[in-house]
Amino acid sequence: MEGIGNYRFEIKLSADKLEAGIILKVDETELDNIVVMESDVLKALQAQKVSFGIKHEVVQAICTTPANFANVFVTIAAGSPHVVGEDGYVEYPYLKTIEAGTGPKELEDGRVDFYNVTSIPNVVKGQLLAKKIPAGQGQPGKTVTGEPIAPKAGKEVILKPGKNVVQNPERTMIYAAMDGQVSFTDQDKMNVFPVFEVNGDVDFGVGNIDFVGTVVIRGNVLNGFRVKASGDIRVLGSVEGAELDAGGSIEIKSGIVAQDKGSIVAGHDIRTSFIQNANVTAANQIIVTQSIMFSNVRAGKQIICKGAKGIIIGGVLQAGEKIGARIFGNNSATPTVLEVGVKPELRQELASLQKELQDVYENLRKTDQGLGVLNQILQVTGELPPEKRVMQIKLTNTRLVLEKESKALESRKKDVEAELLGEGPAAVDAYHVMYPGIKMTFGKLVHFIKHEYARTRFMVIDGEISSTTLL
Template structure:
């Protein structure tokens, strides 16, 4: 019996109230589960729907008093429709729910009653090569990407020869949620694979065909392009009979490069014998020296955007955009690599010492050697997990930000903004005659552009710092035999000096990024 002017309970979700004489009656709008909390009555629909509206489950709770009102299929479908469950309904599941169990037991049950179709991403583009793979510039992985850690001299191809096919990414399969709404599917990733020198492309159905326009050497350039380069062959040495060499393609030197000469190539440089003191080699591809690279106080300079390989290196400077692989030893040299520095190479037929003694080695991805340092070397400096261009890039970013700040300061003075709020100034400018508004409007636009540029520069700088931090976690130093005292070690930003002999050791940063871990190498 109700008190006059007062409800016994509050009517919550899916509950309605009817007054009759001196009684208050509470009715459920749906078939579901009653909840009483804090003086409020609620009725919950017997469904759970996922946040992405791709699944709906029926929740069957046990009855407290043993009495369960059996839902009809019409009631169940009506409630599902009210919850916008219109697609993917599992009819068999509904039949199981509305037909009571033969054993009369009504326990707790969760049953999937509707399921949408999830979207499926399309297939990524893939690269297929049609030249000799045992001599190719890199390894093609199963998913179509390329691994360029071991780049070799490639085979010659003929004019108009099909050398590669890029299979374009495919469209994905669209999905549909329980509401019947279409869920767009992402297209497969498009691998960049540019036609560079002496390549023509022909569009086919779902693919791009790459043909050589000349007879020459086919080279995979980085991981984004393919090129066919003409080859310039020198049958003897680079010396006074040839002069300095500069060529838009590959240069193959059958002899040595004599002291004082320079070779520059847009393609690979291959030297069958020696590179002597005071020589400069510059390549937009790879540099391969069959014998040694010798300098004096690092006056021999080797610079390659790709990989550098040699028998040994002594008192030379090497800068590489990929791996540096030395078959025998590295002594008193400066080597900067954006890949790994490895000595000896993985070919077991070469019986090199695999030692690094003296000098400075900076390798972005890591260093593997038989031994580092010696009982007689003064100091050997080893740095991994750092891009050797990192400091320069950070300085350039900082200079760019300073330039933007300077330009913003100049523009604020021009606008006579001072301590005024820019929105306040805009309102004041809007009251000026049209002809006087123009310089202010142009100034506002330039200020906006410079501010946007500044934010982009800061974002790129932060991305570089983050990438370098991640790189330092992946890089490591592997010493298969002996790591000697007087070796300076740096992994990322963490530094240490070796004070005793370690054997068969691997060095990496700890999980807390605060120290270098010394792990046994097996």
């Protein structure tokens, strides 16, 4: 506090020193007698080490009409906050050539072919597939007292090469190591797989398919048949009560009518127009344009049904992050179960990894103990007997294997922990309406819908399932 004549200044700094305020302290009886000089204001600021971001127009206003500022707090200096850099991201140059060729094509007789609009993302050996764009470093800031505020860099992104791809030495680009089709598998790893095409239905004329690559079916997959692929599976028709298992994504153009038979499992995403009486599981997300009816559907992250109909009725749906649909349920209050916010398979895997690592560390300890004893014998006697020499070689080889195993387990454990930490607030979004009959579960919290909700988001707030209106 700085006293000058018949008034004094009180300077207040915010906790982060990004703002300074001033109060002109004066007795009400002295309002007509005070004269404030600019040098007095600056001297008061200097006494509190305020030197940056001073609002000179405020200083002048205080000096010109001090009575207007008597005993009133006013901001007189503002610092410059640091700027957080933009997060890094990945560009996919190969998609530009694919997108340019999408859309229905006109045939020679003038008709339009609407049946072959699905674009197959084929690439050639040496083609650039992904490019890492580094995170921005941000901009430094400064407090009102002139102290620098360090910038904060954005979050870096990590390229995840899979099979049949190569990286440049800097690990900022991914190239195709062979001709084939791009496929994203578990943990968003980028792969290139060869393509196997079926020009009709998967029926008795074709039989079951098990292919180390990507499978494209230009017809339907009929009841009882199996299609397994290490890459993606793309079906331009429909899927009946069949078994589809893809390491990457599954795209079904027409939809799934399974009659409670078979299963659809993908290591990444599943996209289709409708799901009816089916068992469907995706490690990442499931995108449906029309409807999900009386099915068991599970996604590691999101289940979204947001097309023109966008309706979910019956069955059990589980998602780690969000379930969203235009309409949930119907006027008949058909029982429908929605479970969000838990990733039990990841938590189970983490517990298993921790147990495996513990066993590996214990075996490493015993191996090192054995090698230590042999080294002591060697130091004392100058050589090892033949049987001890054989034991030393075996223990050394065992240690190399255990070290390699521990590194692989530690890497996977780190990935799982990062994915669990990355869990955001789980939500259920009803973009149009949610009817009664819905059982909603967030972890251990359960909520039954007993009346209609319009344009509503449900999520856990302060330990309870709460609802807010969607804009």
